[in-house]
């Protein structure tokens with residue numbers, strides 16, 4: 423493959439309903455869509471999942487644009503690339519900035535699969551033709567949270583994750599379990615607790631949660647290991663796992679029993695596959711996290727989640743969960759709790775250029 427042209431599209435959409443976690447609220451979502459084109463006119467699509475402000479990780483839309491434009495574009499254009507796995511070493515001179523790296527890397531994975539004429543799922547060794555879909559319920563009043571859970575159960579979702587924080591945890595879970603004693607239920611704290619809260623977190627054991635996601639600091643694996651010894655609920659790490667090395671150390675330390683994998687957070691599909699393989703070896707289940715993404719990143723998530731180690735339904739929901747109209751055709755739909763893994767070449771969805779144009783705030787061609 424040789425890349426002839428790279429286009430960055432900055433788009434903005436309003437979420438159908440605000441997303442609220444312990445870290446704050448998101449109403450509007452900016453995204454950078456990355457388009458790479460080779461000399462045969464084949465096009466690969468990627469997405470940078472950083473947010474407009476650095477509330478979830480340190481990257482932002484602006485920092486990732488800067489990193490891509492000023493450090494990566496020149497080193498990729500007109501260069502022979504045999505396989506997307508090479509990109510990790512090409513990106514090595516830039517520390518971290520995983521979401522900027524991932525945005526480009528996944529576009530080149532899509533292009534690579536299209537050049538081979540195979541689906542992205544196939545290209546990465548996916549084994550499933552459908553994946554289980556889970557959904558996330560934001561922090562809200564108990565009444566509205568319970569109402570949303572019922573809506574999502576009716577929509578067929580296989581698993582519900584609710585966002586929690588101190589004071590919005592035990593009581594809401596008690597209410598949920600009264601109505602849904604057998605629901606596949608998990609919680610995500612986005613680092614809202616410390617080791618001082620061990621008693622409070624141990625109290626959640628009675629709810630038989632599938633896991634508690636990222637209860638402690640985003641950069642911690644030591645305190646999570648201490649916490650895991652004190653509670654029965656499996657600890658899942660999200661923010662703490664940014665590289666393969668983070669995953670290796672967390673597993674060795676006993677910091678978690680489950681890992682949430684996000685392509686953007688770990689710098690691309692190649693790194694995500696390595697972490698997946700490590701987890702398979704160590705019998706650590708993985709699942710695919712969500713980033714309030716457009717259909718492009720969602721399509722990459724679907725391909726990733728078709729790997730055999732993804733044994734827990736991910737935060738991969740339908741396009742209509744957040745968007746009035748997605749940027750891909752057809753949109754992602756959930757049927758009886760499953761999402762079909764496309765067999766068409768690359769990500770397996772058409773990108774809707776007219777929709778992208780409607781949403782574009784800025785565009786640059788290299």
Ligand SMILES: O=C(O)CCC(=O)c1ccccc1C(=O)O
Pocket residue numbers: 478557558610612660711712713714737738739
């Ligand atoms: O896909 C969803 O609906 C929400 C996924 C989610 O929880 C999330 C969304 C944006 C940033 C961080 C997180 C998280 O998993 O912590």
Ligand SMILES: [Mg+2]
Pocket residue numbers: 610612635636660661682711
């Ligand atoms: Mg999380």
